[in-house]
Amino acid sequence: MTAPAAGDAERPMGTRAQQQWLLTLLPAFPLVLLVLRLWYLSRQDLATMLLLVQYVSPLGLLTSLTIALVWVLPTVVLLISAFGTLLLVSARSEEDACRSLLAVIAKRMPGWTVVIAVLLAAITWEMRFLPTLLLLVLMIAGLNTWRFRGDDRIVLLCMGTALPIAVAILAYVWLGPAIAAAWRADELVNVVLLGLPPAVAPALTGPVPATVARLGTHWVAVAVSIVAPFAVGVLFMRVPVLPDTAIETRAGVVFAPDRDEPEGDIDVWRGRLITVDDSMVTLMDADGRVRFIPSSEVLSRTLCPEAEQVPSSAVYVQGWYAEDTALEWMAPKQRLTEPDPRCLGRPVRAE
Template sequence: MTDIFVKGGPIPTRRRRAQMNWLFTVLPAFPLVLLVLRLWYLSQQDLPTMLLLVQYISPLGMISALFITLIWTVPAVILVLRALGGILLVSAPDDAGRSMLAVTALRMPDWVVLLATMLAAFTWQLRLLPTLGMLVVSILGLTAVLRFRTERWIMLWNTIGVPVLVGLLVLIFVWPGIIEAVRAGEITTALLLGVPPLLGPLLTGPVPAWSARLVTHWPAVGAALVAPLAVGVIFLRAPVLPNSAVEVGPAAGPIHVERGQLISVDDTSTTMLQTDGTVIFIPNDQVRSKVLCPEPVRPPDSAVTVRGWQVEESALSWIAPTHRDKEVDPRCLGRPLNPS
C-alpha cells in the first residue's frame, strides 16, 4: 500500500512524489547557493577575486562555518513543523489528508523531535528557551490527544496540567530577567521571556476547524519565505578565512604590517585579502612574522541577565571552552611587534 490514509482521504502517490522530488532538489542546492553568495560577498563582487577564493578556500572549511553558524535553525524547523502539523491534525482531521504539513508531522519519528529538543536546548540563546519550552509542551499535549485518548483526568493533566506547571516553573526562573528587561526598556526581551510560558496551555488542543489552516499553514508559509533570507543574511557575515597580520619588510629595512584575511601560503608568496577587497601577494623573503588575529568581539545587544546568565548566550557557549586573548597583539592593530 503506497498511499497515506488519514481523515479526508489519501494524498495521491504521484502528487506526493512530485512534491518530494522538488523538495529534495531544492534542499541540497540551497547550501550551495549560500556558499557561492558568501564568496561573492567576500570578494566584494569582483569576479577574478572570487575565482581566486574558489581556488584556495577549502569547501570543508566553508561547510563547517555554515554548520556552526546555522546549527540552531535545524531544531527550529523540526519543532515548528511538528507543532503546527499537530494542531492541524487535531483541529481539522477531515482536511489533514490534503496537507503536507499534517502528513509531515504525522510521520515524523519521536526520536527526531527528542534530538531536536536536545540540540535546541544547547544551541539556542537563553531568551529563546521559554519558546522552546512552549513548543515542547505543545508537542507533548498534541501527541497525547492524537495517540492516547484515555481517562479524562489523564488527558486534562497532559494538555493543561503539564503546560501550566512547566510555564509556572519557567516564569519563576526567568522572572528576574523580565523585571530587569522592563526596567532597561528592552520590551522585546521581556516578551520573549514572559509570553511563551503563558501560551503553552493554549497550544495543546484544537482550534476552530474553520481557522485551522489559517493558523497553521500561513505561519508555516511565512516562515518558509522569510527563513532563507534571514539565513542568508546571517551566513553572509560569518567568517570563512582567518584574520591575520603579517610583518613585511627587507632584512635590514623598515617594517610595516599588512592586515587582512589569509588566503594561502605557497613556496613563493603569501596571499592575503584586505578589508577593501584588494588581494595582495607578499614575497616570502619579505615576511618577517605572522600572527593569527582573533575575531572582534561584538558587544551584546542586550545587557539583561537571568540569574547570572546573559540572555544572548547559549548553554553550549557556557560548556564549551572559549579562547580569549587577554592582550591584543600589536600587529593586529597595524603596529610592528618591535618598532625600531
C-alpha cells in the same frame, strides 16, 4: 509495474509533487549559499572569486555554515512538528489535514528526531529563547496526546492542562527576577521572550478551530518558507570563512599604489589569509584587494581575533546572561589579553 504504497495512494497528488520538489531543491540550498558567500567575499569581482574557489577549502566553508546556522535545524524540526501536529488534530479529518505538506511531514516525523532537536536547541539557543523551546515541547507533547489518546480524558487533563500550568508556575518562579530586570531596563523584547511563552502554553496544547488552524499553520509555513532562505542567506553572508591575519614584511616589498609610503623599515598587512606556499602568501584586505607577499620577506605573522558582537541586553537569568547559549557556557574560551600591535597596524618589533 509496481503499485504505489498505501500511504502514497491516500496522499493528494499535489502534496506528493510538493514533497518531490522539496527533496530536489533542499540539497542545492547549501551549495547556493556557499557560492554566494564567495561572491560576497570577493566584492563581486570575478577574478577574485575564481581565486577563492581555487584555494578556499569546501570543508572550511561547510564548517562555517554549520557553526553559524546550527540553531536553524532544531528550529525547523520543532516548528514543523508543533504546527503540523496542531493542524492534524484541529482539521475536520486527517485526510483534510494531509492536503498540507506541513501535516504530512509532521505525521511521518519519528519521535527520536524531535528528541534530538530539543536537545540540540537546548544547547544552541540563547537563554532568552529557552522559554519558547519550553512552549514548543509542551505543545508537541499535548498535541500528540490529543492525537493518540484523545479518548482518555484523564490523560488529556494531565498533559494538556495540569502539566503546562505547573511548568508555567515553575518557569515564572525561575524567570521572575529576569523579567523584572528586563522591564526596568525597558527591554520589551526580552520581557516578551521570557514572559509570554509559559503563559500561552496551556492554550496551545489542544486543538483549535479548523479554519484558524489552517490559517495559522499551513499559510504561515508557506510565508516562512519563502522568507527563511533569504534570512538565512543574509546571516551566512556575514560569517567569516577565512582567518583574519596580520603579517609583517620589509618595507616596499609589496606593490601597493593605494597605500602611503611606510614611515619605517617594516610594513604591516592585515586581511583574510587565502593561502600560503613556499613562494607566496596570498592575502585579501578589507576592501577586497588581493596582495601577493613573497614568503621570504615575511618577518612575522599572527592571527587576529574576530570582532565580538556588541551585547544588546543587560539581563541575567539566575546568573546566566540572556544572550549566551549553553554551548558557550560549556565551551572553553580564550583569555582576554592585550591586543597584538600587528592587528592594530603597528609593527611588533622596534624599527
